[in-house]
Amino acid sequence: MPELPEVEVVRRGLARWITGRTVAEVQVLHPRAVRRQPGGAPDFTARLTGATFGEAQRRGKYLWVPLTSSGALGTGFSMIGHLGMSGQLLVQDSAVPDETHLRVRFRFTDGARELRFVDQRTFGGLAVEEAEADDPEGTPVSIAHIARDPLDPRFDDGAFVTALRAKRTTVKRALLDQTLISGVGNIYADESLWRAKLHYERPTATLTRPQAALLLQHARDVMKAALAVGGTSFDSLYVNVNGESGYFSRDLDAYGREGEPCRRCGTPIRRTAWMNRSSYFCPRCQRPPRTRP
DSSP states (O other): OOOHHHHHHHHHHHHHHTTTOBEEEEEEOOGGGGTTSTTHHHHHHHHHTTOEEOOOEEETTEEEEEEEEOTTTOSSEEEEEEOTTTEEEEEEOTTSOOOTTEEEEEEETTOSOEEEEEESSOOOEEEEEEBOTTOTTOOBGGGTTSOOOTTSTTOOHHHHHHHHHHOSSBHHHHHTOTTTSOSOOHHHHHHHHHHHTOOTTOBGGGOOHHHHHHHHHHHHHHHHHHHHTTOBOSSTTOOOTTSOOOBGGGGOSSTTOTTSBOTTTOOBOEEEEETTEEEEEOTTTSOOOOOOO
């Protein structure tokens, strides 16, 4: 599933290509793509036809586009999107043949390129939602509870460190808690923990403040590194708005490297089953916590 760097790459593409453009037509080609819309496809289409898109925003893995004007809605609404496992938002020339799994198409009044939502597995979706009152970012109400992410300039490092150490859980579970810190998924959790030399089952209460602060810095650094090369693509399901893949998979230190030597000590990277996922770690650099009596 796309994590923060991948979603940020898509957000930047949307900000470049659709900001200020007015929707002339919306075609919903699969009802599951708008299943979160209370009135279904007719309501989704009616709400967006004639709307003008503002600059795309992101919180963690969620994207939304504020609607700066719409005769049907007035102000205070946004179109929210979640990519799920295989969702793609593509800016395409209208002459380009439809993708096999095209779910929603947006055409604009300027007649230039159209926006397409493509989703092979239909786990993602789009919806129009009311935004938080007096929120300049137009944050949809349904995601207002989600924490800010490490790349957000308003992320509070000190508050995060305090909250992390107060948690009664293990460190990887905490990193995946979107109410504590957003945008960190399985890949970047494993990468951050490898850089910090912390085992994924380390209790958060045993972390010192410097250790917690260092882990946060590693999470921020690994996401910036991934963002610089377009994110992580293991297959064709994640691409940017131009249909291009990211290349951070070549630079991963832990995730997906089972049996390969640790880049620090040479010990083979190990993979274990964890919460219906996998955790990758170095058994030498990331010592498991000692069992408490």
